[in-house]
Amino acid sequence: MNVSVLYALAAAALFGASTPLAKSLGMGLSPVLLAGLLYLGSGLGLTIVRIVRDRGWRSSGLTAPEWPWLLAAIAFGGVLGPIALMFGLTRTSGATASLMLNLESVLTALLAWLVFKENADRRIVLGMIVIVLGGCVLSWPQENTSAHDWSGPLAVALACLCWAIDNNLTRKVSASDAVFIAGLKGLSAGAVNCVLALAIGAQLPAISTLAPTLLVGFLGYGVSLVLFVLALRGLGSARTGAYFSTAPFLGAALSILMLGESVSWLFWIAAALMALGVWIHLTENHAHEHQHDPLVHSHRHTHDEHHQHEHDFEWDGSEPHSHLHHHAPIRHSHPHFPDIHHRHKH
Structure with missing residues (x-):
C-alpha cells in the first residue's frame, strides 16, 4: 500500500475520533471558543514538536509565492470551517455530524476537478454522487427528533465547503514542511477564534476541561493535519479527500458507543451509501503515458x-x-x- 494512503487513513482516524470528543468536551462552551481551543492545542503542540525536532527555531522554507496560498487556507480551514462545525454540533447529533463530514471529500474533489484542474476519472465522479446521496438522506428532517433540524446539517455542510477550499489551497504548498504548515494554521486559527469568543463574552473553562480540549486539538486537528498534508503531497486533493472520508465512520461509531446516541433507519441507509462511495473511490486505478516537464x-x-x-x-x-x-x-x-x-x- 502507498505510504501516502496510510497517512490519509491515519489522519482520518484521528480527526474522526475528535468529533464526538469535541462535542462531549464542549458542553456549555460557545462554538467559537471550542473551535479556538481545539486549534490552539494543535498550534501549540506542533510548535513545541517543531522546536524540539529542529533543536531551535528555523525558517519555514516557504517561498514568497506560497504564502498567499497558505494564508488563504488558514482563513477558510482554520477560522470559518471550525466555527461552522461547532455551530452545527450544537444543532445535530454527533453521529449525524460525523457522517455529514463525508461531504468534505466530495466538495474537495469537485473543486480540485473543476477549479484546480486535477484529474478526476469516472470512478471518482461516481463515488462523489453516491456520497452526496448519502448526505441528502442524512439531512432529511425527521419527526419527533428535537436534536435534528436543517440548520445543523447545513452548518456542517458549510464547514465541509470551507475545508474543501482549504484542502485545495494547502495542496499548493504541500511540498513544504508539513509540521510548520499545520502548526501555523493552528496558532492563527486558535488565536483568532479565542480572541473573538472572549470579546463576545465567553469565558475560559476550568483546567479540568481546558487541558483535555487542548490535547484533543493537538491530536485530532494538529497531528491529523500533518498527516493530511503528507497525504496531499503524495495523492493530490481529490484522492486524499476520498481516503479521509473514512473519518466520519469512526466518529459516528464513537458517538454511538461513548455518548449513547440513538440512530434511525435513515442513518444506516446513509451510512451504506457513503460506505459504497468511499469503496468506489478507494478502488480507483489511474495509469497512462504522461510527460514530466x-x-x-x-x-x-x-x-x-x-x-x-x-x-x-x-x-x-x-x-x-x-x-x-x-x-x-x-x-x-x-x-x-x-x-x-x-x-x-x-
Missing part, C-alpha cells in the same frame, strides 16, 4: 524513478533526505496519483 523544488524524497539527480554537496547516502533538486524532462507510463510530480493535463 522540468521542475525545481525541495521536499523529502528517495532516489526512485522520479529522482535520478546528482548532488552538488557531499552526500552520505542516507535516504530519505530533503534538498533543492532538479527534475529533468521524462516521458513514461505507470500507475500514479496527482501528487506533487504528476500534475499534468489529460
Whole structure:
C-alpha cells in the first residue's frame, strides 16, 4: 500500500475520533471558543514538536509565492470551517455530524476537478454522487427528533465547503514542511477564534476541561493535519479527500458507543451509501503515458524513478533526505496519483 494512503487513513482516524470528543468536551462552551481551543492545542503542540525536532527555531522554507496560498487556507480551514462545525454540533447529533463530514471529500474533489484542474476519472465522479446521496438522506428532517433540524446539517455542510477550499489551497504548498504548515494554521486559527469568543463574552473553562480540549486539538486537528498534508503531497486533493472520508465512520461509531446516541433507519441507509462511495473511490486505478516537464523544488524524497539527480554537496547516502533538486524532462507510463510530480493535463 502507498505510504501516502496510510497517512490519509491515519489522519482520518484521528480527526474522526475528535468529533464526538469535541462535542462531549464542549458542553456549555460557545462554538467559537471550542473551535479556538481545539486549534490552539494543535498550534501549540506542533510548535513545541517543531522546536524540539529542529533543536531551535528555523525558517519555514516557504517561498514568497506560497504564502498567499497558505494564508488563504488558514482563513477558510482554520477560522470559518471550525466555527461552522461547532455551530452545527450544537444543532445535530454527533453521529449525524460525523457522517455529514463525508461531504468534505466530495466538495474537495469537485473543486480540485473543476477549479484546480486535477484529474478526476469516472470512478471518482461516481463515488462523489453516491456520497452526496448519502448526505441528502442524512439531512432529511425527521419527526419527533428535537436534536435534528436543517440548520445543523447545513452548518456542517458549510464547514465541509470551507475545508474543501482549504484542502485545495494547502495542496499548493504541500511540498513544504508539513509540521510548520499545520502548526501555523493552528496558532492563527486558535488565536483568532479565542480572541473573538472572549470579546463576545465567553469565558475560559476550568483546567479540568481546558487541558483535555487542548490535547484533543493537538491530536485530532494538529497531528491529523500533518498527516493530511503528507497525504496531499503524495495523492493530490481529490484522492486524499476520498481516503479521509473514512473519518466520519469512526466518529459516528464513537458517538454511538461513548455518548449513547440513538440512530434511525435513515442513518444506516446513509451510512451504506457513503460506505459504497468511499469503496468506489478507494478502488480507483489511474495509469497512462504522461510527460514530466522540468521542475525545481525541495521536499523529502528517495532516489526512485522520479529522482535520478546528482548532488552538488557531499552526500552520505542516507535516504530519505530533503534538498533543492532538479527534475529533468521524462516521458513514461505507470500507475500514479496527482501528487506533487504528476500534475499534468489529460
